[in-house]
Each structure stands twice: as C-alpha cells, then as structure tokens.
Amino acid sequence: MAVLEADAPGRDAGHSGILWAVESSPETGTVRDVVLSVLEAIASDESALVLLFCSPQFHIAEIAAAVAEYGCAAPVVGCTTAGEITPLGYRHGTITGLSLPKTHFSLSLQLFEQLAQFDLADGFSAARTLLTQHEAAEFHAAMPNSFAILLNDGLSMREEAIASAFGNALGHVPLVGGSAGISAVKNEPNMLLGGQVLTNSAILMLISTDLDFRVFQTQHFEALSQKLVITRADPSRRIVMQINAEPAAQEYARLLGLTRADLTAQVFALHPLVVRAGGRFYARSIQKVNDDDSLQFFCAIDEGIVLSIARSGDLVADLEAVFEKLRKDLGSVQATIGFDCILRYIEMEQGDMLADVSHLHDLNNVIGFNTYGEQFGTMHMSQTFTGIAFGRPR
Structure with missing residues (x-):
C-alpha cells in the first residue's frame, strides 16, 4: 500500500510542501521495490531532507542499498522503529517516508559515531560549532527560525549524555527526537544515512524554516x-x-x-x-x-x-488538549513529526484507544515512529509523545 498525499489540503507545495508516503511489504517484490516506491513518491531535487521510518522486519542494509541506488540529492536519514505513525493510523511492517522541501526548510547535519566513547564536552563543542555555522549560512536570513531533530541508536544507552550535551549547546534552539527501535535480527544495525549503515551512532539535524512551528512534549x-x-x-x-x-x-x-x-x-x-x-x-x-x-x-x-x-490518566483527552493548543497557536497544523513511546502504544492497544488516537493523527497530519525513548531539550525520557508541529509561513 503506497500513499502519497501531495494533493491533500495542507500537504501540497502551495501550503507546507511536506510530503509523506507509506508502503507496506508486498506479497511479491523486494525491499528495494518498497524503498524506491517511497522515495519516488516524496524525494526530488527540491527536497531538503528525507526521513525514513522503517519496520524492523526490513533489513537495514537492503534499505540503505536501495537509498544509494535511488541517488537522492538530499540527505536521507532512516531508522528502524517499534511501529510507524502515519495520518492513516499506527502501522507495523511498513516503510514510512517524509520529505521537507527546500522552499521552506534548510538543513545542517552532523553524524556522531562510536557513542560508547561519547564525551560530553566534545559533543557540546561539536553541536555548538554546527549551530554557529548554520546561523552564519546565507539561507538563515530568510529562514531565521530553527529547531533540531535528534535520532539515536536505542542500543547505545547514551541518550542521556547526548541529549544533555546537544540540548545545552543549542541553547535557544529547541530539540526533539527519538531512539531507534531494535531490529528483529539480533545485533543488526538500526540506522542509516544515505547508503551508509550506521552502528552505535546519532544524527543531529539542525533545521531552519520560514514556517511557524511549535515543539511539544506530553504525558498523562x-x-x-x-x-x-x-x-x-x-x-x-x-x-x-x-x-x-x-x-x-x-x-x-x-x-x-x-x-x-x-x-x-x-x-x-x-x-x-x-x-x-x-x-x-x-x-x-x-x-x-x-x-x-x-x-x-x-x-x-x-x-x-x-x-x-x-x-495512567486519560491518554486520549490529554492528546486532544495538546492538539487543540497547537491549532490555537498555529491556526492550522500542516504536518507533525511525532516520536511516541512504544509503551504508550501498548497502553492504547490494551485500552482500545488506537482508533481514537489514529483519528487525531489524521486530523493533525502526524508522521513519525514508536520509539524506545524520546529526547526533548536536554532530557532523555520515556512514555511521552514528543514532536514538532508546523503551521503556515510566518
């Protein structure tokens, strides 16, 4: 099932230009076919960044090989998940893609490897340097509003140190993110950057936009x-x-x-x-x-x-209140990148709440994944719904 929403209100180039697609594993075909289908739907020379949230049933090396074959000009960042979040509801066994257009977004990106040796001072310095270079870039005058997205290897167990170093270094720039899900294959890597498979790594994405936006974090x-x-x-x-x-x-x-x-x-x-x-x-x-x-x-x-x-409190009512506040602040929510803890999904499933929450995701165009931990500001936490919602140009 591939779904492209480029013609839907709020998702075409006349609005935010943010595109998304969802592709499940076909009865016939390969991982390559799935990846290429998603990229063909959302990735182009006009993309500033492409994100792929991938079910762990797919081998990350095969996904990376397909990304390399496609040859996207924009950085393609991907990770495995504990479940995929789409405007169609929660999904398992899919590759869900999201692209941010150059017309509204500019990106600076840094890869951090060998997280077992991650040093707080070095991480702080690297993130501060990235911020300085980003704010000195030519695009920053037209897109002065910035945020950061952090994707972590959930097996590294270094998220607290990483979030603390990066969050403090970025200062006024809000940071949100999530820890990649664990692969179904023991010890298989769970992240990629372009055609490169990553092990024990984190990716910090510093993004500027002319869209109004709000970062958020909630628990119940x-x-x-x-x-x-x-x-x-x-x-x-x-x-x-x-x-x-x-x-x-x-x-x-x-x-x-x-x-x-x-x-x-x-x-x-x-x-x-x-x-x-x-x-x-x-x-x-x-x-x-x-x-x-x-x-x-x-x-x-x-x-x-x-x-x-x-x-536990009322998860659905809490989420309704969050989106009501976001719509009040933004006027309308063009798209939301969301990081939702796997334990929240388990609670929704047990409490028969998935349909209600999926309806809220549809109304607010949520794309993201179920995580093994969320990052917000300087903190790593769990059992939260964390993300960033986009409105119209300021």
Whole structure:
C-alpha cells in the first residue's frame, strides 16, 4: 500500500510542501521495490531532507542499498522503529517516508559515531560549532527560525549524555527526537544515512524554516503517594537489582498488589515509575523483568534515586488538549513529526484507544515512529509523545 498525499489540503507545495508516503511489504517484490516506491513518491531535487521510518522486519542494509541506488540529492536519514505513525493510523511492517522541501526548510547535519566513547564536552563543542555555522549560512536570513531533530541508536544507552550535551549547546534552539527501535535480527544495525549503515551512532539535524512551528512534549500520568528507593543498580546497563533493599521485580509487584508473575509490558505501561525534576514528574519506564528478578529500564537509573509509582490518566483527552493548543497557536497544523513511546502504544492497544488516537493523527497530519525513548531539550525520557508541529509561513 503506497500513499502519497501531495494533493491533500495542507500537504501540497502551495501550503507546507511536506510530503509523506507509506508502503507496506508486498506479497511479491523486494525491499528495494518498497524503498524506491517511497522515495519516488516524496524525494526530488527540491527536497531538503528525507526521513525514513522503517519496520524492523526490513533489513537495514537492503534499505540503505536501495537509498544509494535511488541517488537522492538530499540527505536521507532512516531508522528502524517499534511501529510507524502515519495520518492513516499506527502501522507495523511498513516503510514510512517524509520529505521537507527546500522552499521552506534548510538543513545542517552532523553524524556522531562510536557513542560508547561519547564525551560530553566534545559533543557540546561539536553541536555548538554546527549551530554557529548554520546561523552564519546565507539561507538563515530568510529562514531565521530553527529547531533540531535528534535520532539515536536505542542500543547505545547514551541518550542521556547526548541529549544533555546537544540540548545545552543549542541553547535557544529547541530539540526533539527519538531512539531507534531494535531490529528483529539480533545485533543488526538500526540506522542509516544515505547508503551508509550506521552502528552505535546519532544524527543531529539542525533545521531552519520560514514556517511557524511549535515543539511539544506530553504525558498523562499522575504520581501516587507510594515512594520507593533504588538501593542497588547498574546504571551503565540501566538495570535495577534492588528496590527498598528487596529484589526489584518482587518489590515493584508487591507495591502494586501483584505477584512477580503478573508483571507484563501492559503493567509497565500503566504503572511507570516517575522521578521529580524541576517541578515536574518524568517517567523512568520499565522495559522488562530479567531472570534474576532485576528490572531493565528504558532510561537512566541510579542508586539512591527516590521514585513514585504513577497511574495512567486519560491518554486520549490529554492528546486532544495538546492538539487543540497547537491549532490555537498555529491556526492550522500542516504536518507533525511525532516520536511516541512504544509503551504508550501498548497502553492504547490494551485500552482500545488506537482508533481514537489514529483519528487525531489524521486530523493533525502526524508522521513519525514508536520509539524506545524520546529526547526533548536536554532530557532523555520515556512514555511521552514528543514532536514538532508546523503551521503556515510566518
């Protein structure tokens, strides 16, 4: 199924010029056919940037080879997902593409490799240099409003340091992003830049536009009175071994009135642990229970941190309020690039909310992917919906 919305209101060159396409794996054909179909629909010499959000059922090397064969003049940045977000609703098993046109966007891009050795000071310096060069470019006078998109390898476990370094370096320029999904093939890379397959990498995209835009981040949890303390952890691997000096999984289950055997992804989605910072609560979401009763987290965790158990609020109402505010600010939403945590998808699926949320995505032209973590400003977090919405030219 390929879908091109170039003629739809708000998506043609007379409005934002942002194009999108969705292609699922055909019964006959190859990964090459899927990629080329998407690129032919959205990529041209007039593109400033092309983004590909790819189901992990596709091999990233084959996607990159097809991108190289197509020979797009604009940078093509891609990653695997935990699900694709389209104006048609959530999808699995697709390649979803988005292109930003030169008429409204200008791009500076930097690749960061070997994230295991990522240094905060060096990352800060590199991002600041990129910003200085970007703002000195000729296009910046006509497109003075800038934002940044960050795509991270979700296996690197370095998102906190990366977001902190880049977010602080960019200062007044807002940053949003997401962590790539894990490939279905163990240890297979999950990102690409043009025809290059990337391992243990991050891509920082600094973008200027003459369109009005808003960055946003939302969550729908209420912290409860129950407190707990991380008493033993391995921060480098995001593993918590003990909570309140008890085996982590058993203690978490006990606080919820459950047994260890009851702990599932659905429980984690509905009852994240949250930490208070800067007057707000941020989720520290659990990814899975390990065989030794330790808990694997999506975000940074450390010994001595005091957490609260949270309960889910009204996800749909919260999302409706977000888009209502965006439309009030922008007049109309031409397109939205969205990064939505996989645990939110699990909650929507279990709560029979996918149709309602998909309707909101259709109304607000959302394109993006389900992530293994979201970046907003200087922070890496989980169980949020984060992104950037575009209005009309200022």
